[in-house]
Amino acid sequence: MKDINRVLDLGSSKLTVLLSLSGFMILVLLVIEDVDILHWRALWVWKAMPSEQTRISAGSIDPSCVSRSSQHLYRANKVADISPTLLESWKRYGELHRKCAPSNWTEVLEESSHVNSSCKFMIYVETHEGLGNRILSLLSALLYSMITDRVLMIDSRKEVGKILCEPFQGSSWLLPADFPYGEPWFSSLWFPEIVKHAPDLGQAIDKNFSVPIVHLHLAHVQRETDKLFFCNEFQEPLSHVRTLAWSSNQYFVSSFFKVPWMWRKLVTLFPGSRLDIFAQLSSLAIAPANSIWSLVSRFYNSYLSCSKSRVGVQIRTHSRPDLASFDPLVNQIVSRCLTSHHLLPNLSSSSSPSLIEFEKQQQQQHQVDVSVFVASLQGKYYETLRDEFLQNGTASEELVSFHSLSSEGAEWHNLHQASLALAEMWLLSFAHHLATSEFSTFGYISRGLARTRPWMLKIRGTELHPEGDVCYLSQSSEPCTHFPQQPDCSSARNISTEHREWIKRHLGGCQDQRGGLQLLNL
Numbered sequence: 001m002k003d004i005n006r007v008l009d010l011g012s013s014k015l016t017v018l019l020s021l022s023g024f025m026i027l028v029l030l031v032i033e034d035v036d037i038l039h040w041r042a043l044w045v046w047k048a049m050p051s052e053q054t055r056i057s058a059g060s061i062d063p064s065c066v067s068r069s070s071q072h073l074y075r076a077n078k079v080a081d082i083s084p085t086l087l088e089s090w091k092r093y094g095e096l097h098r099k100c101a102p103s104n105w106t107e108v109l110e111e112s113s114h115v116n117s118s119c120k121f122m123i124y125v126e127t128h129e130g131l132g133n134r135i136l137s138l139l140s141a142l143l144y145s146m147i148t149d150r151v152l153m154i155d156s157r158k159e160v161g162k163i164l165c166e167p168f169q170g171s172s173w174l175l176p177a178d179f180p181y182g183e184p185w186f187s188s189l190w191f192p193e194i195v196k197h198a199p200d201l202g203q204a205i206d207k208n209f210s211v212p213i214v215h216l217h218l219a220h221v222q223r224e225t226d227k228l229f230f231c232n233e234f235q236e237p238l239s240h241v242r243t244l245a246w247s248s249n250q251y252f253v254s255s256f257f258k259v260p261w262m263w264r265k266l267v268t269l270f271p272g273s274r275l276d277i278f279a280q281l282s283s284l285a286i287a288p289a290n291s292i293w294s295l296v297s298r299f300y301n302s303y304l305s306c307s308k309s310r311v312g313v314q315i316r317t318h319s320r321p322d323l324a325s326f327d328p329l330v331n332q333i334v335s336r337c338l339t340s341h342h343l344l345p346n347l348s349s350s351s352s353p354s355l356i357e358f359e360k361q362q363q364q365q366h367q368v369d370v371s372v373f374v375a376s377l378q379g380k381y382y383e384t385l386r387d388e389f390l391q392n393g394t395a396s397e398e399l400v401s402f403h404s405l406s407s408e409g410a411e412w413h414n415l416h417q418a419s420l421a422l423a424e425m426w427l428l429s430f431a432h433h434l435a436t437s438e439f440s441t442f443g444y445i446s447r448g449l450a451r452t453r454p455w456m457l458k459i460r461g462t463e464l465h466p467e468g469d470v471c472y473l474s475q476s477s478e479p480c481t482h483f484p485q486q487p488d489c490s491s492a493r494n495i496s497t498e499h500r501e502w503i504k505r506h507l508g509g510c511q512d513q514r515g516g517l518q519l520l521n522l
């Protein structure tokens, strides 16, 4: 952990920086040859370099998206280890995006003969949900688009397109301003007009798939006909439909692995047991835009980087009238989880433990031992934790500092809160140790980015038990699919033995949601 501090302490030794820069240039020259996408050079270079020499160099930073290359250097688990087949497929997918980006969407949607008939499209519909749900849905739509060779496009009027970088070089994933959007549906559902009137899967089946577009309704509640999306037999006919629209709030990647056709594609992209799919996909496709990254980077370097260890705590309650209320039981559970599992040192039982010793120690070296980043809608959790540690100090006399970026007080759907939420997800992901809330998609994003198994805080609902087991270690860094669907497929029994064995090994229930489905990866 010391080396990442050194990495960011660029002023400390100009000589070292110069030496490593020249080494870096040679490596870049060696590596660039076979990697033609500028953004990904940095990833390759890191893999080629021993971690001790990793340096942020201006040469490797894409000015239009600084976070893309830099974010990995801030993580405890620095190397963005991406499966070579996935990287290859991502490069091909970027090419497809460039070749197929249409100049006239009316022509695409009317299936005009002017449009290259080998190009197919996926419109990601940004629903009215928390940011965690929207990102999970986006990554699911992206992975499905990759394995079905569909160009993924997103709504340029909403938030996701504003807070994330463009993932493809030389091609935009934003639907253009002159896209035939139409009027908002009701007050908040900004479905493009064309999507609003599009047939759903059931109607498409009735029409034998001879339709220009199908709207896939893949939220947590689905009609029987919507669920048929997860049946093997409908994948082939769907592949002939020019445009699909994806509206969802779930991480369906786990469910994809149950569909034989998708499973065969996916196991080549993610071979072996390295199933940190969220981490790999997000490191390719989702990077905070510069406006958000500047906040993240400034916060990290001001408050978190100088400590020996970093802890991320995300406090999100569910199933209660006010999700942002302060509950002393929640506070007790968080405190207890952090100290009993050694994420934080124990509090001292008296308010002034050997003050003289402490004073001497501070005069010699005054480095903060642990910095804790707390994310919650309710700021009082952060304040209470900070005050406890200020008042009592720790039994070991280690220093713990607490930090929080926002305390919004309620959940709003606007660009400002989405920006803060994204920044906080990323700041959490830089921690060496994480404690996140059960059932929270917000927490799933931070652990997925961090590629780590967090401690799961048992603070869901109102019947809380601050004695006993207040948290447990997550079985996986992958998000839980809260509501995997149980479709009634005619092909249900037609699963190969190999596939069945794979499912038994790599898919399990979730620890924080009965009936959930999760990829087990670590």
Ligand SMILES: Nc1nc2c(ncn2[C@@H]2O[C@H](COP(=O)(O)OP(=O)(O)OP(=O)(O)O)[C@@H](O)[C@H]2O)c(=O)[nH]1
Pocket: 129, 130, 131, 132, 133, 134, 315, 316, 318, 375, 376, 377, 406, 408, 410, 411, 412, 417, 418, 420, 421, 424, 439, 440, 441, 442, 443
């Ligand atoms: N800035 C900030 N916003 C938060 C925080 N917790 C919740 N929010 C807001 O509330 C929304 C939470 O929704 P999600 O991101 O879907 O996460 P979740 O509610 O934990 O997960 P689900 O219950 O599965 O929906 C975010 O998009 C934010 O707008 C927080 O700690 N910080």
Ligand SMILES: *[C@@H]1O[C@H](CO)[C@@H](O)[C@H](O)[C@H]1NC(C)=O
Pocket: 104, 105, 106, 107, 112
């Ligand atoms: C797009 O195509 C439609 C149908 O062919 C046509 O009416 C329209 O003028 C075109 N728009 C532009 C900007 O070329």
Ligand SMILES: *[C@@H]1O[C@H](CO)[C@@H](O)[C@H](O)[C@H]1NC(C)=O
Pocket: 096, 099, 100, 116, 117, 118, 119
């Ligand atoms: C149509 O798109 C495909 C990519 O899917 C490309 O290979 C082909 O060259 C394109 N054809 C034309 C006429 O542009």
Ligand SMILES: *[C@@H]1O[C@H](CO)[C@@H](O)[C@H](O)[C@H]1NC(C)=O
Pocket: 208
């Ligand atoms: C449905 O479409 C397929 C090809 O997409 C065709 O082979 C089949 O005959 C069609 N069936 C009906 C009833 O139209």
Ligand SMILES: *[C@@H]1O[C@H](CO)[C@@H](O)[C@H](O)[C@H]1NC(C)=O
Pocket: 345, 346
């Ligand atoms: C912290 O206190 C608990 C008892 O409350 C004890 O079991 C544990 O060992 C202590 N941890 C350390 C690091 O001293």
Ligand SMILES: *[C@@H]1O[C@H](CO)[C@@H](O)[C@H](O)[C@H]1NC(C)=O
Pocket: 347, 348, 349, 350, 351, 391, 392
């Ligand atoms: C903090 O110190 C006070 C004495 O000032 C003590 O009563 C209290 O139990 C201590 N808290 C903990 C958690 O040990």
Ligand SMILES: *[C@@H]1O[C@H](CO)[C@@H](O)[C@H](O)[C@H]1NC(C)=O
Pocket: 233, 260, 491, 494
């Ligand atoms: C069963 O699966 C095999 C290979 O996966 C496929 O060729 C066959 O068409 C499937 N049969 C049915 C009834 O879906």
Ligand SMILES: [Mg+2]
Pocket: 129, 130, 131, 132, 133, 441
């Ligand atoms: Mg939510």
